[in-house]
Amino acid sequence: MTANTHQLQKLIQLAQEQSSDGRRELLREITDLFVESHAEVGEQESRDFAEIVGHLVYDVEMEVRQHLAERLSTLDNAPHNLVTMLANDEIDVARPLLSNSPVLKNADLIKIIKKRSQEHLLMVSKRADVDEDVADALAEFGDDEVLESLARNDQAKLSRGTAQTLVSRSEKHSPLQEPLITRDDLPPDLINQMYFWVSEKLRERILADTQGLDESMVDGLLEEAQASIVNQMAYESNADVEPSPAEKFIRRKALLKQLNAPLVVELLREGRMAEFLEGFSRLTGLDIKTAQQVLSDTTQQALAIACKASGVEKDHFSALARLTSSDGTLDAADIFEIIDMYEKIPVDAAQRTMRFWRVRQTAGEDIPA
Template sequence: MDIESKLHHLTGLAREKSSERRRTLLREVTDLFFEETPKDGSGVQKQFDAVLSTLAAQTAQDARAELARRFADAPMAPRGLVMQLARDAIEVAAPILTQSGVLTEDDLVAIAAEAGEEHRRAMAARETVPERLSDAIVANGDDETLARLVANDGARLSRGAFETVTRRAETSPVLQAPIVNRADTPADLLGDLMSVVETSLRERIMKRFETLDPAIAEAALAASHARLEARIASDKAIAEARKFVTTRRMRKELDGSLLVRLLREGERIKCCVALAELAGVDHSAAQRALDHRTPDGLALICKAAGFDKALFVTLAILRGRTTSNLSADAQGLGALYTSLSREDAERAMRFWRMRKDMQAA
């Protein structure tokens, strides 16, 4: 019996209403496909596609999951079936989305825009992820999905995707290690993260800059500064705050006590501008130090600027990121500040100050 006759015979048996019989038929048709794989685009392949798609739609999820595993890495798998399985429940779709070469780039981009988060997460783990698919995943995915994508060395990211992930990483710890550890992350975007990542990641960024040609490092830092400053250039409140700080500096009233007073009075923007001026960093670094969930950035700035421990602890508490146990918080903040050496702080600050100086030049 030739392959078409066998397929016709099995199709006739598919009228059986028993779910177990349909499962058996699905397996038998699949076995037949792999025993005598038809040519791509042939009429026989189209018949297989129609029969397998119909049977799959009428069988239980675990049977469809088994089917997906068998066809996941099959280069001649029927396209209609593959598309059907790719949009199924993630337990079925995962092997297709992570492995199938039958899915085109257009298919994957469309699925990334339409399907659920787990489907995007599966695609982010493909051996190779082209830029267009990465763009679609970044545009629609959550932070966990983006972290998986960025950690995948086989994923190609466009400049736009890098910028989006970096911006989100400023407030998302789950994205910080993947974007910092990635070898092709643009240096200027790493500069954006200097004041928000944990110490070990900050060290990685600094080592990356230290290996760069000085001219390239300077250009990257200048670009980082320009981009971050552009976000606030049109902010009238910041412009007014800068006038206020300039006046206080001329009156020789720009000091730690002014920072404390401004925070206590709720003048956060003015405090941020004053801190940047006193420490010699750009506004973005100061703003992040005051707003970030951890006090690390503020500690670096204060230590490098030569502020005493009491001033740092007061600023850290007044910024509003502490618990109800102020005594314990103060002790913890004091211990953090004591453990941070002036040399380490200066090393980190060198990059922020360079960033500001390069733009000013």
């Protein structure tokens, strides 16, 4: 008797079996037989198996469905309808299929992501073949745990939009930060956005990785990032907005060649915060939002990078650091420490980091009026 003939007999027996115990045992036996002889199973036998088992599977205990899902999870010719049915079952049944089954296609996974629990999404995020469409859906519907799992999946393919979503979420959810920064495929401009909210250790990693980038690679990455930001800003911008008095003041100073570090320090001392922010932004080449992030960094390291890259001298940097500190004062030891930090930052490393921080400002200049 061939395996196919034996399987057919068992299927007929299963369809006729009335007792729940008998169905349970037959279903286990047929599942094992199908898996063990899957290389010999033809399309018709596979359809018969899926049809009969699919009708009966919810009449048996979860333990039996778990066994069925586990055995089918590694087969590339398992019946598609049966696999998708079980993948939508309770998580204890669906787990092996969601994480492993080669039968589940992108469309199947995206439907599951949209309709099922976060536990289902978590299993999908661990798959070895997560492509951009699936990752996009996970980023849209997943909670922090799902996004962290996705970030840790080195084989997952992330679109720029999904990478940006993960980076943005990492500001509030710190466990996302390290797996994102250590990924090989995350755009450096997005990694450099994270500088303002990650730990000292991760900041050092960002600076080291940025310094090691090839210059031509940096140019290409910035061009791509700038194009993406231009599209976003063009959608959001309003070209008819009247410049503020502070912006007009700084523009005039720039035209008169009077915009420099001493002026910016003096504006801060006088408490003219709007003019100071506009002046600091213009002096460093940063957009207002990024300039605010630099000035809000309590470690003063971001300020040191911005000043070093922009040619702001040590004395003016220390004045800015003192005046922007939490209480507006720094003792002698603090001043010594931040000046030492400023002096130890290589100019080329600071300038390369600033190229990424400036990308949004550069993109804004490319938006047609």
